[in-house]
Amino acid sequence: MQLDNLNREHMCSGHVGCPGCGAALAMRFLLKALGNKTIMIIPACCWSIIAGPYPQSTLKIPVLHSAFETGGAVASGVRAAHDIKGDTETTVVTWAGDGGTFDIGFQALSGAVERNENFIYVCYDNEAYMNTGVQRSSSTPYGAWTTTTPGQHWKRLRKKNIVEALVAHRIPYAATASIAFPEDLMRKAKKAKDMAGSRFIHIFSSCPTGWGMPSEMSVKIARMAVQTTIFPLYEVEDGLRYTINYTPKGYLVNEYFRLQGRFKHLTEEDLESIQEMVDEDWNLLLRKAGVALETS
Amino acid sequence: MAAQQTPTNRTPLLIPCSYLTTEGNKTGSWRFLRPRYEEKTSPCSAACPAGEDIGRVEMLTAQGSFKEAWETVMMENPFPGVCGRVCYHPCEQQCNRKEFDEPVAIHSLERFLADTASRYELQLSLQKLESKKQKIAIVGSGPSGLAAGYFLTLLGYQADIFEALPEPGGVLRWGIPLYRLPLSILNREIAQIRELGVQIHCGKSISQEFWRGGKSEYDAIFLGCGHSRSVPLKISGEDLAGVKDGLQFLADIRRGEVSALDGTAAVIGGGNTAVDTARSAARFGAKVILIYRRRRQDMPAFAEEVEMALEEGVELWELQTPVNIAAQDGDFVVTLQHMHVIGKDGQRKARVKPDSNKKKKIRVQHLFKAVGTEASETWYEPPKKTRGMLRLSNCVLLHKSREPTLVYGGDLVADIKSVAHAVASGKQAAIALDILFHEGLDAVRPRLQSCLVAEGPSISWETYIGGPRSLRNQRVVRYSDLNTDYFQFAPMMIQPRLLPEERFQSFAEINLKIGASLAIREAERCFNCGLCNQCDNCQLFCPEIAVTRDNNPRGRHINYDYCKGCGLCVVECPRNAMILEEELLCDTS
Structure with a gap:
């Protein structure tokens, strides 16, 4: 990544994200890589608020706020309009939360990528509906507390594997990224920008408010998610070629869970079964990537 | 109804559009x-007796700014070439990297910087403070005296060093074998101190009359005469002709007065002088037995030196103490008493007691005593508590109204006798005198307190003169304070050395020089804790x-x-x- 790209900011101070907001960092890194020839569609999500109330905007690029379920459809339209105007240079980006991607916006997203619309869809994933008060989504991980999975009724279902769902559409590019690995994130954004067709980036962005953790830990936690392979960093081209970008060694999930309030009810046995699920997913990914299984 | 209008450009855009930033x-x-x-303060700098700013030195080295790195060392210690070789590097024992993989090879880097400065003939650009009227005499040109002269000159005082022997350096010149410290290194660092303006008068021994009677032209006198007389064994036969003194033997080698030694040589003692004597004797062809009354782990000698001595074929006899020496046909028969451990003496050493009748005799051709040294004149020692006396961590200040102020430094007052401690002593004496001259005796302690590195006892020159280092928090950074996710595992560099069989052929330096790329790689391993x-x-x-x-x-x-x-x-x-x-x-x- 060139230094002048790193130095350029396309976002202003004074936004209203919570202290330590991972989504704000994710946006900052993404725009550093994409540059100002970008138009962004933001369906309802945290960023609808963070971007500022009318007449303010914290982003130095054009933003179109859209309805919750329409991220993919609006982007398709905006792309078509630009193409009619002869502007093929501008990158059209949908920036949606996990609710607008995994749940409410999934139909529009699936439709758009099935048509291989020429745009980038970025999901910044904070693993619940944070902006409306921490309701569970299909991105909420197994074991998590939310206001709709409270107390002993914590979520006993697995997180939807959204990247694999997109990979199944055989889109040109799908990747995961994390706010704790900015160089990797920016490289992937740059790579996506230089490609055509539907591109999908899934950014793990921690949420101190919703996850019950100190704000200063937000990057640390995101890094641990990668180190423990709870959220592996990888990219898939044309739905076929897998590349694992970071292969960690020997980190166990326990510490990651212990540092977050949303998991504090979990027992040792719960953590053991979660470790098994994580290992299972990681081994599945290794198989897809054609990497020999770890002999453990 | 009007005719249908063409849409687009006449219809206003009815989407609200932001026009302000969130700033x-x-x-x-x-x-x-x-x-x-x-x-904050890095643990290595707090562990360095001379208080070197190691974290910053390694940062500059990693950036390839060798001159700045070298000057950062010189600001706290005028002997990086010497200390990079002979210091026992307590810094490395406290290195936070130790808990990650292995400590940074701080001493090798210090040595590299000094060698680089020497190779490119770098000139020191430290500024002297404005001249002051006071003159200070320094007795002895060992590391403490030279350091005192260096720092006093930097403070703007005139410092005259008086040395009894024909050449300056004290124990560095006469007591450390060349395979550990080549002469060229020592000469260069002494020359640098001279160039700064320190006068060294060799062949001038000083008697107590020097300052008596209020006739002295000096305002203060620093006594750094060191310990040059061997402690007696207090056994019969130790004064037999031919029983040599270890320190004397090392000095004789330097004067070129030793030729081949045949047969077996026994060295009695467990300190650095004993180990140096043993290794030197081995180089002259003797089969050497090192006899120590405690165990190997109790030896005051640096562990690395002991290790290398054993590599070179020196035999170590632990838990043996001589009780009698007799002459027999030109050889010596030493009676050894076996000792056994009965407990612990303080922190480190084992307490030992004779093991009833377990005795044995050995016959050796050469015998060296090296069980410790003491001051050669009783007046070198600071008096018992008197008025106007200030016991500081590395020196003792004796302030008198009519006579020059006396400062006892170096080995005369040191608990741990090392070059780094001697430098610390000279530096502390210089700063203490400066405070004394400007603010009086009562200000010495509190002002010194304010330039401690962490909780001391090391003090920082840069902090004293108000450099950027004085802005640091004195809190020491611990391993748990670091974010180690940003560091990668990398083993410590391997110091290239002469092979044991090569070492016997001469007194050539054992540790070989390292290149800039290796030094940079090693310096990059440094966490730069707190910086x-x-x-x-x-x-x-x-x-x-x-x-x-x-x-x-x-x-x-x-x-x-x-x-x-x-x-x-x-x-x-x-x-x-x-x-x-x-x-x-x-x-x-």
Whole structure:
């Protein structure tokens, strides 16, 4: 990544994200890589608020706020309009939360990528509906507390594997990224920008408010998610070629869970079964990537 | 109904469009914790008797700024070439990297910097402070005397060193074998001190009359005469002709007065002099037995030296003490008493007791005593408590109204006798005298207290003269304070050495020189605990874009108008060079 790209900011101070907001960092890194020839569609999500109330905007690029379920459809339209105007240079980006991607916006997203619309869809994933008060989504991980999975009724279902769902559409590019690995994130954004067709980036962005953790830990936690392979960093081209970008060694999930309030009810046995699920997913990914299984 | 209008450009766009940035929201008002840049103290610098700013030295070395790195060492210690070779490097024992993989080879890097300075004939650009009228005499040109002269001259005083022997250097010249410290290194570092303006008068021994009777032209006298007389064994036969003194033997070698030694040589003692004597004797062809009354782990000699002595074929007999020496046909028969461990004496050493009748005799051709040294004149020692006396960590100050102030330093007052401690002693004496002359005796202790590295006892010259180091917090950074996610495993460099069989052929230096690329790689391993190396993580990970680069010496500042106090910059700082504090409600700045 060139230094002048790193130095350029396309976002202003004074936004209203919570202290330590991972989504704000994710946006900052993404725009550093994409540059100002970008138009962004933001369906309802945290960023609808963070971007500022009318007449303010914290982003130095054009933003179109859209309805919750329409991220993919609006982007398709905006792309078509630009193409009619002869502007093929501008990158059209949908920036949606996990609710607008995994749940409410999934139909529009699936439709758009099935048509291989020429745009980038970025999901910044904070693993619940944070902006409306921490309701569970299909991105909420197994074991998590939310206001709709409270107390002993914590979520006993697995997180939807959204990247694999997109990979199944055989889109040109799908990747995961994390706010704790900015160089990797920016490289992937740059790579996506230089490609055509539907591109999908899934950014793990921690949420101190919703996850019950100190704000200063937000990057640390995101890094641990990668180190423990709870959220592996990888990219898939044309739905076929897998590349694992970071292969960690020997980190166990326990510490990651212990540092977050949303998991504090979990027992040792719960953590053991979660470790098994994580290992299972990681081994599945290794198989897809054609990497020999770890002999453990 | 009007004819249908063509759509588009005449219809106004009915979407509200933002026209302001969010910069009007001073989100800094949300903050209840405030991040701040604050450099702290690295554990190595706190462990260094001379208080060298090691974290910064390694940072500069890693950046390839060898001259600046060398001068940063020279600011606290005029002997990097000597200390990089002979110091027992307590810094490395405290290195935080030790808990990650292996410590940084600090001594090898110090040596590299001195060798680089020597190779490129770098000139020291430290500024002397303005001249002062006081003159100080220094007795003895060992490391403490030379260091005292160096720092006094930097402070603007005139310092005259008096040395009884024909050449300066004291124990560095006469007591450390050439395979550990080549002469050229010592000569260069002494020459540098001379160039600064220190007068060294060799062949001038000083008697007590020097300052008696108020006739002295000096305002203060630093006594750094060292310990040059061997402690007796107090057994019969130790004064037999041919029983040699270890320190004397080492000096004889330097004068070229030793030829081949045949047969077996026994060296009695467990300190560095004993080990140096044993290794030197081995180089003259003798089969050497080192006899020590305690165990190997109790030896005061540096473990690395003992290790190399054993590699070179020196035999170590532990738990043996001589009780009698007899002459027999030109040889010596030593009766050894076996000892056994009965407990612990203080922190380290084992307490031992004779093991009833277990005795044995050995017949040797050469016998060296090296069980310790003491001051050769009783007046070298500081008197018992008197008025006007100040016992400091590395020297003793005796202030008199009519006579010059006396400062006892170096080995005369040291608990641990090492070159680094001697340098610390000279530095402390120089600073203490400066305080005394300017602010009086009562100010000495509190002012010295303010230039401690961490909790001491090392003191920093740079802090005393108000350099950037004085702004650091004295808190020592621990391993748990670092964010080690940003560091990668890398083993410590391997010091290239002569092979044991090569070592016997001469007194050539055993540790070979290292190149710049190896030195940079090793310096890059340093965590630079508590120091900012401009990695820019604070700027990168700020969700508020409230960390901005600018031209101040730190390179960046925090914009508190927008900083929400999330603390990410503090946690993501790999080196713990930032701090998160409670916001003071009344503070409106």
